[in-house]
Amino acid sequence: MDRFARTITFDSPHFPRHDRDAELANAEEMYGYALASHIGEKLAERGTTVTAFIAEDWGWYCEIRLPETAIAYGVMAEGETNGFIIQFVPHKPYVRKLFRKIDISEPLAQLQDDVFAILQAAPSSSPPVWSEG
Numbered sequence: 001m002d003r004f005a006r007t008i009t010f011d012s013p014h015f016p017r018h019d020r021d022a023e024l025a026n027a028e029e030m031y032g033y034a035l036a037s038h039i040g041e042k043l044a045e046r047g048t049t050v051t052a053f054i055a056e057d058w059g060w061y062c063e064i065r066l067p068e069t070a071i072a073y074g075v076m077a078e079g080e081t082n083g084f085i086i087q088f089v090p091h092k093p094y095v096r097k098l099f100r101k102i103d104i105s106e107p108l109a110q111l112q113d114d115v116f117a118i119l120q121a122a123p124s125s126s127p128p129v130w131s132e133g
Helices: 021-025 033-045 105-121
Strands: 006-011 053-057 060-065 068-077 083-089 094-096 098-101 125-132
Touching: 006 068, 006 105, 021 060, 033 053, 033 060, 033 068, 033 083, 033 105, 068 105, 105 125
Parallel strands: none
Antiparallel strands: 006 083, 006 125, 053 060, 060 068, 068 083, 094 098
């Protein structure tokens, strides 16, 4: 399994719709801001700052700035379920910028590990699970 192509599934009734979920393009079908911001708060306690929570058509894009680029985690849930999908961007251990290849494997792996640990400690119906993404 490719570490950088994985997603996390997570079930919890403790992160309901939030007023900011109305910003999503598919707000009537999706939500996830409460969990996205919870992860952001817990990442800050670990020394990682989420610089932006951006509403997309697929869920919440939560950006973390690095010196030369950015990495992110995405959070979404559909309908009235308590099932969340957390994904990571990019899906490769590097990004290309102009004619350079920037290795982001270490900060991306750390983000994945931190988010998984945060979800393990969060109130949930079942523990978080890694899956192919």
